[in-house]
Every structure is written in structure tokens, then in C-alpha cells.
Amino acid sequence: MARRMKTQEKKEFQKLVDSNNPKPNLLLNCFWAFSVGGLICIVGQFLHNTIESVFKLSHLESTNVTTLIMIFIGAFLTGIGVYDKIGKVAGAGSIVPITGFANSVVSPAMEFKREGFIFGVAAKMFSIAGPVLVYGITTSVIVGIVYYFIR
Amino acid sequence: MAVKKIGRQTIKFSSPPSILTTASIVGPKEGQGPLADYYDEVLEDDLFGEDSWEMAESKLLKEAVTIAISKGKLKIPDIDFMIGGDLLNQLISTTFAARDLELPLYGLYGACSTFTEAISIGAVLLDGGFADKVIATTSSHFSTAERQFRYPLELGNQRSLTSQWTVTGSGAALLTSSGNGPVVTYSTIGKVVDLGITDVNNMGAAMAPAAANTIATHLTDTGRGPEDYDLIITGDLGKYGRDIAVELMKKEGFRIVKNFTDCGIEIFDDKKQDTHAGGSGCGCSAVVFCGFLYRQLILKKIKKLLLVSTGALFSPTSFQQGESIPGIAHAIAVEMKGN
Amino acid sequence: MSYVYAFIIGGLICVIGQLLMDATKLNPPQVLVLFVTSGVILTALGIYEPLVKIGGAGATVPLPGFGYALAKGVFKGINENGLLGIFTGGVEATSGGITAAVVFGYTMAILFSPKTKS
Numbered sequence: 001m002a003r004r005m006k007t008q009e010k011k012e013f014q015k016l017v018d019s020n021n022p023k024p025n026l027l028l029n030c031f032w033a034f035s036v037g038g039l040i041c042i043v044g045q046f047l048h049n050t051i052e053s054v055f056k057l058s059h060l061e062s063t064n065v066t067t068l069i070m071i072f073i074g075a076f077l078t079g080i081g082v083y084d085k086i087g088k089v090a091g092a093g094s095i096v097p098i099t100g101f102a103n104s105v106v107s108p109a110m111e112f113k114r115e116g117f118i119f120g121v122a123a124k125m126f127s128i129a130g131p132v133l134v135y136g137i138t139t140s141v142i143v144g145i146v147y148y149f150i151r
Numbered sequence: 152m153a154v155k156k157i158g159r160q161t162i163k164f165s166s167p168p169s170i171l172t173t174a175s176i177v178g179p180k181e182g183q184g185p186l187a188d189y190y191d192e193v194l195e196d197d198l199f200g201e202d203s204w205e206m207a208e209s210k211l212l213k214e215a216v217t218i219a220i221s222k223g224k225l226k227i228p229d230i231d232f233m234i235g236g237d238l239l240n241q242l243i244s245t246t247f248a249a250r251d252l253e254l255p256l257y258g259l260y261g262a263c264s265t266f267t268e269a270i271s272i273g274a275v276l277l278d279g280g281f282a283d284k285v286i287a288t289t290s291s292h293f294s295t296a297e298r299q300f301r302y303p304l305e306l307g308n309q310r311s312l313t314s315q316w317t318v319t320g321s322g323a324a325l326l327t328s329s330g331n332g333p334v335v336t337y338s339t340i341g342k343v344v345d346l347g348i349t350d351v352n353n354m355g356a357a358m359a360p361a362a363a364n365t366i367a368t369h370l371t372d373t374g375r376g377p378e379d380y381d382l383i384i385t386g387d388l389g390k391y392g393r394d395i396a397v398e399l400m401k402k403e404g405f406r407i408v409k410n411f412t413d414c415g416i417e418i419f420d421d422k423k424q425d426t427h428a429g430g431s432g433c434g435c436s437a438v439v440f441c442g443f444l445y446r447q448l449i450l451k452k453i454k455k456l457l458l459v460s461t462g463a464l465f466s467p468t469s470f471q472q473g474e475s476i477p478g479i480a481h482a483i484a485v486e487m488k489g490n
Numbered sequence: 491m492s493y494v495y496a497f498i499i500g501g502l503i504c505v506i507g508q509l510l511m512d513a514t515k516l517n518p519p520q521v522l523v524l525f526v527t528s529g530v531i532l533t534a535l536g537i538y539e540p541l542v543k544i545g546g547a548g549a550t551v552p553l554p555g556f557g558y559a560l561a562k563g564v565f566k567g568i569n570e571n572g573l574l575g576i577f578t579g580g581v582e583a584t585s586g587g588i589t590a591a592v593v594f595g596y597t598m599a600i601l602f603s604p605k606t607k608s
Contacts, residue, residue: 087307
């Protein structure tokens with residue numbers, strides 16, 4: 001009985017909190033996410049086109065080289081303290097591109113430098129990005145097993 | 152028999168201890184806030200000449216204690232006990248400072264409610280005749296709290312609108328068994344209240360029920376009304392948490408709107424400083440009290456103050472395991488005698 | 491023209507991420523995991539390939555593109571090496587990106603220190 005009253009009270013309180021909470025400006029947030037995310041992809045496209053035509057690499061090779069450079073850019077902008085400022089405005093616009101992946105690798109690595117180069121930098125480096133590799137690679141193996149049997 | 156306890160949760164001090172002096176040090180951002188003129192020291196660099204932010208926070212606390220003691224024209228060994236805490240794991244800011252100060256220490260953890268908890272225990276020691284001079288202190292630091300509770304500083308994430316900004320700063324209050332300063336008349340010890348909030352970006356909502364509960368209990372226990380206080384101020388509910396607390400107190404039968412605010416709201420100018428819901432952290436109510444509010448008491452612009460520091464009692468482990476966030480709030484009534 | 495499509499496709503993928511964060515309170519690490527996983531699955535279902543054809547970098551630069559590379563790598567590995575390819579193909583195709591993240595990440599962490607937000 002007391003327990004049920006508690007649940008009821010919690011439900012009512014959650015309602016009060018929800019009605020009181022500020023609503024994020026979805027339109028504005030999406031506008032920035034779209035613009036910045038799109039812009040980062042344009043940079044990627046520009047690099048890709050340039051590499052393809054200047055170095056005469058194949059399409060796939062150019063994509064790979066583009067990824068490397070984009071990761072470098074993301075890592076560098078994180079290092080000089082610019083990427084978090086972009087992220088504040090762009091939100092997903094700078095989290096979702098591969099530069100955001102680089103940001104999620106570099107930021108904890110830098111943050112934990114004072115804890116040492118092994119237990120700090122190296123151990124914390126993948127504290128945020130690690131799950132991306134774990135789930136990405138594991139899913140690809142599952143997909144691969146299915147493909148192996150049905151191809 | 153507990154002669155000094157009244158009602159359910161309140162202590163009434165029979166010879167109310169005096170707050171002789173206070174000291175406050177804040178970081179650069181707090182120093183740009185609306186209460187800037189009231190701090191003893193504003194840092195230009197929040198590393199404070201140390202190698203890590205943790206040690207910088209510890210140094211803040213040590214400095215605040217040292218300044219408060221020297222303002223009282225006392226020396227560190229004159230102090231009987233140091234009572235304090237902070238947000239960091241195992242209270243390293245406080246304990247490392249106490250190591251250097253060589254003071255006997257009561258280390259407390261009440262999250263951001265620690266400041267009033269420390270004053271309360273200090274007042275109990277003084278009123279009980281166990282000490283003559285105690286120092287109550289807390290600290291917090293934006294950069295140490297972020298890395299312990301949230302994300303790395305350079306991660307490009309967006310802060311939620313209900314999120315709060317951990318105050319970089321430390322406040323210390325020197326309490327004596329007799330003196331001419333403002334006195335601590337009552338202390339209401341809060342219960343741990345949890346109404347099931349799980350959103351770590353909405354601490355104000357998680358702590359509001361505890362704040363409302365403690366304030367309502369305090370008023371019931373003492374037989375006072377909200378209008379008996381010139382100001383009732385919570386620690387770090389932020390603007391959304393404050394509104395929720397007002398609603399909850401209305402349900403308890405107390406209409407408290409006019410003379411009610413929050414240290415987290417007052418410490419920053421949200422429009423200019425982009426702090427979203429407001430300030431938070433053990434240092435928040437400590438620096439607002441030791442800076443601005445103490446001055447108002449001395450100038451007798453505020454004569455009766457109810458300070459209610461609020462804490463969210465979660466750890467990174469508890470919220471990762473999906474537990475809700477319990478809140479706690481402790482109240483102290485501080486009064487300035489005379490006209 | 492490739493730039494316009496890169497902008498639109500890339501921008502839209504980011505908007506989905508933004509909506510997820512604002513509406514469902516997913517945090518950035520969760521969004522990243524969700525996106526890379528969806529990238530792998532959508533590629534396997536043959537849905538992502540057309541996006542890459544149209545959007546170019548607009549589809550390969552966002553994180554689902556990493557999932558796309560993983561899935562494509564696994565298929566290529568299986569076609570060339572059979573069963574072993576399930577385990578070697580994905581990381582082989584993305585080895586450059588992973589190594590770059592490790593090496594650049596380490597280098598930047600050595601060179602720079604974090605600054606307090608203002």
C-alpha cells in the first residue's frame with residue numbers, strides 16, 4: 001500500500017518536473033546540426049575529390065585517405081581546444097561525423113594525462129569511443145556470419 | 152533527554168554560536184558573476200598554480216580556511232576542529248588541505264549540502280561545550296567535478312538546458328562559542344528524499360523534494376512562518392529546481408515565493424554567462440553565504456536568514472546502474488541581533 | 491554537384507542524431523554506438539550503399555559510414571577468404587581509421603592539455 005502510494009507520488013512528481021522543464025529549441029538545434037554536419041561533409045568531399053584527382057588514387061583509397069585526414073583534423077581541433085566550442089553550437093552536427101569520433105578519442109586521453117601515460121592517456125583513450133568499436137565490429141561479425149551462409 | 156531538539160528534525164541552540172568571520176575564494180567565471188564584489192579573492196587561472204585541478208581545489212579550500220582564521224585575528228592552532236567536505240572521491244580536496252593545515256578534521260560528505268551540514272555540526276560542538284572555535288568549509292571545482300561526474304572538458308557535447316554549472320570556489324566560516332557576529336539559532340537536518348528522478352542533467356529536480364521537505368519540516372518544528380525570515384535561500388536547485396520546490400511547498404501548505412531564492416541562481420548571470428539552470432556544487436552555497444549573504448547579515452540588511460544547502464546523493468556508479476538520484480537538504484537559521 | 495549532395499545527406503544524418511539527443515535524451519556515446527551499428531545493418535540490408543553513391547562524403551564521413559566500411563570489409567573478406575574473412579574483413583577495411591585515431595589521439599594528448607570551459 002505504502003509502496004503503491006510512493007509510485008503514485010513519483011509519477012505525479014515526474015509530471016510536475018516534465019511540465020516545468022524547459023524545451024530545447026529543436027528547430028534551431030537541427031538547423032545548426034544540419035549546417036555544421038553538412039559543412040564537415042563538404043570538407044570531406046573536397047578532400048576526397050582532390051586526393052582522387054591529384055594523387056590518382058582509386059575511389060576506395062581516396063575514401064580511406066579522407067578518413068585519415070578527417071580524423072587528424074578532429075583530433076587537432078580537439079587538442080587546441082576548438083572542437084568543444086564547435087560542439088556546443090553544432091551538437092550532433094559535430095558529434096556524428098568521424099571528426100567527432102576523433103574528438104571522443106582525444107578528449108579523454110588529454111583529460112587523464114595527469115593520471116599517467118599508461119593508466120591515464122592510454123587506458124582512458126577509448127572510454128567513450130571504445131563502445132563504438134565494440135558494437136561496430138561485433139555487429140559486422142554477426143552480419144558477416146549471416147552473409148556467409150546466405151550468399 | 153534531548154533538551155535541545157525540537158520537533159522531528161530540528162536542533163535549537165541554547166547558546167547560539169556566532170559566525171565570527173567568513174572567507175570566500177572563487178574561480179574566474181564566478182568572479183565575473185553578479186556577486187563578484189563580495190568575494191575575498193578571485194582567481195585569474197583556475198589551476199591556481201598547481202599541477203592538477205584536484206590540487207587547485209584543495210588549495211582553494213586551504214586558502215579560504217587560512218583567510219577566515221586570519222580575519223578573526225587568530226592562528227591556525229587556535230582552531231579546535233575543522234569540519235568540511237567536497238565532491239571528489241574520498242574527499243581529497245578537504246583531506247589534503249587538512250593535512251597541510253594540521254587541524255583535527257571531521258570529513259563530511261553530503262554532496263552539495265555539505266556546507267550547512269558542516270555549520271550544523273560545528274554549531275553542535277560549540278553549543279555542547281566541546282569546542283570554542285571551529286571552522287566549517289567546503290569546496291568545489293568545475294573541472295574536477297566534470298571529469299568525475301560527466302565528460303572530459305574537450306568533448307564536443309551540448310549541455311542540457313536543465314544542467315547546472317559547478318562553481319569553482321571555496322568558502323569557510325569561523326564559528327565561535329561567543330562573539331558579535333551573526334548567530335546560528337536553529338539547524339534542521341534533512342532526510343534523504345527520492346522521488347525517482349534519474350536524469351543526471353536535472354539535479355535541481357532531483358533535489359527539490361528534499362529542499363521542500365526540509366524547509367517545511369523546519370517551519371513546522373520551529374513554529375515559524377516563511378514571513379519570519381527575510382530570506383530563505385536554497386543551495387543549488389537552479390531556476391527550474393526552485394520552481395519545483397515552490398510547487399512542492401505549496402502542497403505542504405506553505406506559500407513561499409517572495410522571499411525565496413537559490414544560491415545557484417544568484418551566483419551567475421545566466422543570460423551573459425550561459426550557465427543554463429544555474430550554479431551548483433559544494434562551493435556554491437559556501438561562497439554565496441561567505442561572500443554576499445554574510446555581508447548582508449553584518450550590514451543588517453538581512454536579519455533572519457534560512458540557508459538550505461541541497462545535495463544530490465548519487466555516484467557515477469549508482470547512476471550507471473540505473474538508480475534514481477536521492478536528494479538531501481540541511482537548513483541553518485542565521486540571525487543578526489540588534490537594529 | 492557532389493558537394494550539394496554531400497552537404498544534404500551529411501546534414502540530414504546529423505539532424506537525425508540531434509533529434510535523438512534532444513527528444514530521447516540519448517547521450518553522445520550512445521548516439522555514436524547507435525549510428526555505427528545502424529551503419530553496419532543498413533549496409534547489410536543494401537540501404538546504405540545507394541546513400542554513399544549519391545552523397546559521397548556526406549554518407550562516408552558521418553559515423554554510419556564507419557559501419558558501412560566495416561560491413562563492406564567483412565563482405566569483401568568473406569568473398570576472398572571465406573570464413574576467416576568474417577573476422578579479418580571489417581577491421582582490415584577500417585584499420586587506417588582505427589590506427590589514425592590511436593596515433594593522432596595519443597599525439598594530441600601528449601602535445602596539448604585540456605582547458606576549462608568558460
